Amino acid sequence: MPPNLASAAAPFRRLTPSGWQTWTVLVVHALWLPTGHLGLWAEDSTVRARRTKKHPFAAPADTIAAALGDAVAKGSHATTTLRLPSSGGRPLDSPELVRTDPPARRSAAVALAPWLVPTLELDPDAALPLLRGLDDRVAHGSSLRHAAEVAAFAADLVRRGRVLPTVTDGAAAWRPLLTGADAAWARALAAALPPAARAAGENPGTLVGGMLDALVDAAARTALEGVRLAGGRGTISGSWLGALSGRERHIDADASALAALAEAVAEWQRDAAGGAVRACFRLVEPDEEEVQRWRVDFSLQAADEPSLVVDAEKVWRSRGALRALARHLDAPQETLLTELGRASRLWPELDDALRTAKPSTLDLDVTGAHRFLREGAPQLHAAGFGVLLPTWWGRPGSKLGAKLRARGRRSAPGTVATASAVGMRSLVDYQWELAIGDESLSEKELRELAKLKTPLVRLRGQWVELDAKHLAAGLKLLKSGGEMSVGELLHLGLSMEDDPHALPIQAVTADGPLGDLLAGEAERHLEPIEPPPGFVGTLRPYQKRGLSWLTFLETLGLGGVLADSMGLGKTVQLLALMAGDSAEVGPTLLVCPMSLVGNWEREAAKFAPGLRVHVHHGAERARGAEFAAAVREADVVVTTYSVAARDAEALGEIAWHRVVVDEAQAIKNAATRQAAAVRALPARHRVAVTGTPVENRLADLWSIMDFANPGLLGAASAFKKKYAEPVERHGDEEAAARLRRITGPFVLRRLKTDKTIISDLPEKLEMEVLCNLTGEQASLYQAVVDDMIEKIERSDGIERRGLVLATMSKLKQVCNHPAQFLHDDTRLAGRSGKLARLEEILEEVLAAGERALLFTQYAEFGGMLRAHLSARFGREVLYLHGGVSKKDRDAMVARFQGRLADPGQTGSSQGETGPPLFVLSLKAGGTGLTLTAANHVVHVDRWWNPAVEDQATDRAFRIGQRRAVQVRKFVCAGTVEEKIAGMIREKRGLAAKIVGTGEQWLTEMSTSDLRRLFTLESGAVVE
DSSP: OOOOTOOOOOOOEEEETTEEEOOOOEEEEEETTTTTTTEEEETTSSSSOSSSBTTTTBOHHHHHHHHHHHGGGGGGEEEEEEEEEEEEEOOOOOTTTSEEEEEEESSSSOEEEEEEEEEEEEOHHHHHHHHHHHOOEEEEEEEHHHHHHHHHHHHHHHHHOOOEEEETTTTEEEEEEOHHHHHHHHHHHHHHGGGGTTTSOOOHHHHHHHHHHHHHHHHHHHHHHOOOOOOOOTSHHHHHHHHHHHSSSSSOOOOOHHHHHHHHHHHHHHHHHHTTTTEEEEEOOHHHHOOOOOEEEEEEEEETTTTTTEHHHHHHOOOOOOEEEEEESOOOHHHHHHHHHHHHTTTTTHHHHTTTSSOOOOEEEEEHHHHHIIIIIIHHHHHHHEOOOOOTTOEEEEEEEEEEEEEEEESBBBBOOOOTGGGGGGOOOOOEEEEEEEEEOOHHHHHHHHOOOOOOOETTEEEEOOOOOHHHHHHHHHHHHHEEEHHHHHHHHOOOOOOOTOOOOOEEEHHHHHHHTTOOTTTTTOOOOOOOTTSSSSOHHHHHHHHHHHHHHHHHTEEEEOOTTTSSOOOHHHHHHHHOOOOOGGOOOEEEEEHHHHHHHHHHHOTTTTOEEEEEESSSSOHHHHHHHHHHHHHHHEEHHHHHHHHHHHHHOOEEEEOOOOEEGOSTTSSSHHHHHHHHHOOEEEEEEOSSSSSOOHHHHHHHHHHHHHTTTHHHHIIIIIHHHHHHHHOOOOHHHHHHHHGGGEEEOTTOOOHHHHHOOOOOEEEEEEEEEOHHHHHHHHHHHHHHOOOOOOOOHHHHHHHHHHHHHHHHHHHHHHHHHHHHOOOOOOOOOOHHHHHHHHHHHHHHTTTEEESSSOOHHHHHHHHHHHHTTSSOOEOOOSSSSSHHHHHHHHHHHHHHHTTTTTTOOOTOOOOOOEEEEEHHSSSSOTTTOEEEESSSSOOHHHHHHHHHHHHSSSTTOSSSSEEEEEEEETSHHHHHHHHHTTGGHHHHHHHHHTTTTGGSSSSHHHHHSSSSSSSOOOO
């Protein structure tokens, strides 16, 4: 499949007095025009949108030319009409366009609308070098990157000779010969065509086909520069050949001659162009007595049905046309000779056979056969020819390989040390064995094979490949042995990466649980573990399996990454693990974001009340001897990433039993101070907890895995060379598979979409999410309480009731965000505990490709959320409030549910995925809507009316919902929000009576009760 062509363009950076500023000035897009030219157009983020039929922030063609320089010197200026996603009378920004001051999104429906766009047009000869040499001077839209992929494919087809000369509209042209894998790749490119490349209105197949034809022609002429194809002077064929090798494509001939030439060329290439038949080469091994007599038989093979083959001898016996391969072949002998001649350019040894009148086979000795297997066959197959090889070739058992057997170090007579003592750094004894398939070889047998000095030998009834370097390495390995670390053993055994001597490694085995891990059977051998007595609660079956997995790794002294998707209860699995620790083993250090400190403290009190939890955070945190004493009295020490970096020396002096990092993506950048500090913490056991083990780059995984199992993936530079670059840049599936094998045993990831998991889950999972206040929020909260309590004491009747409700509203606004309470336009980031937690949750929602509804009772705050989240995640965020018309409201719902506002418009497709986030004001969006595309619901602030909140939740949890719905209700710890939530939990039977009408019941409370309700409790602030 084509690579990810929709990844975001790399932004630009500049240094300003306030630091580095990141922005995208120009995003260049590409489309293939009906004229047969490449059209370039661009968005300019520095231009503000204007209401006009011309695209309001499209860059002038001069700007594009200046940005791309000499690469587009031959481009011509034009104007093109494009149909682009638009809303509120303006086109939407493309996903790659990032503005420092993004425009406010309108609530109007999104539909395709025509816009006049300045374009820079390049003919194919000028387009090819541009697309083959894109640099980062400007940001590349997905359509431009896609065009570059088509150009690379065109160049590759020319390099492999998969092109044919033809006559088109009185001109000579080269066209691609698409068969087999090439045809599949062309279809994949058409399927991956980005929407921006279809803005001119044609279907993907036509657009990609036209672009590929033109770029193949340009690439072929580039390859033939300086070469003049020979032809009869003064003849039409000579004119045609000349037009194929120069930049002048026109054939100088009258209409009737051109028609005759076109017909002759079409007849000549009919079979090849249609991909009907191709040459096939079959390697035949010798009889047992004749080990040197190998041969390659020639045949014609149906390209679309490889099982249909007619051998060359039958072709030569035929006279004229031949009925074979389920089709009629007009000139089979000419076809065979043409195919053999083309193949000889890749496999020169064919020249010997072509010197005969009727080539049907080529005799080879054993060295030639080995060379064909190693070199000729792969090249012919890659060029589209048929290749049939003996079944033993390519099997692991056809080559000499090494097997490593490891055994735990004996610490005392009759006992075997396990890896749990020092984990990845513990030592094991090892010994190498050599084998071909399942047959082990002795040193004597190996020396006898080395004496044969032949690349292929028949051994114990089967042909095997022998390599002199492998034999020498094997003899050396047999004499080696000794000790290696568990980390080295695991990397070697799980990656199955070849030994530095290039001898293939067939197996790595060990005894005990380590052997189970290497064999991939550890999970089958896991014993189900019930929660320890200190755990209060019930674990679901998959959570028990998670506890068993964590315990198994710790018995080996190995670390793990618990990467269950959000909502599957990673916290309770860790608490169950910690609750089973004895007091003698020492404390667990838990590092998490500031927003989760209070949550861990509360969840521990709820599920593992016997755990002694010490929070190490804040300006008044314990230091020196006081800290050491606190650690001795604690089972769990909770701290934040920032404190872990600041107090690295103090934390590093403690012999931790276990270090757990929650939201482990916080250490994904290995170069940061906090990531380095966390990785350096000494511990017997390590656990990383994250819902997104890889967010953007494989380097994220390296950093997290290097914390959990230091050294398993090697040094960062080696990892980049071995895995990150091959996988991310070149789509190397082998490297990706090797990386999965290495990391797989240490990463437990269960998804809600897994049927074995989903059967364990309720249809609706409701949870209360406690958030802490920031210092700014706490100051504002206390100021409101002090001011309003004084006013409430001096009032009565209607005035008092109004003041109580006003106080409640102000405090809830402070809990949401200071900017909402202050009604200012200042930045939102970093000032609200609720917003920080919301961003963390939405990161996982978006990473999982899921959607969320975000409810707030405040329309003003809803607008703030929409703008902030849109900028934060670079995704469109819908916002429904009371001012939205019914038409626009219906269009929003349709888009969120995944339907276009106008499916009949050109270039659109039904079923298009809608925006993933939908902010709704509780009154406007709480009833009457079906929004089952969402399986996450977040109540950012509370109405304190269960019926109203349930109605809002039921926008997603209703008929048509096929997934479990997760409902989160945000509450700020230590504030009036947590206290009211507690009152509701304690008086469930009276809840409807107490809070059924919202907050009116608060007005009946005495002033002293209100003071207690509104007072800010200790522990509300974590910074």
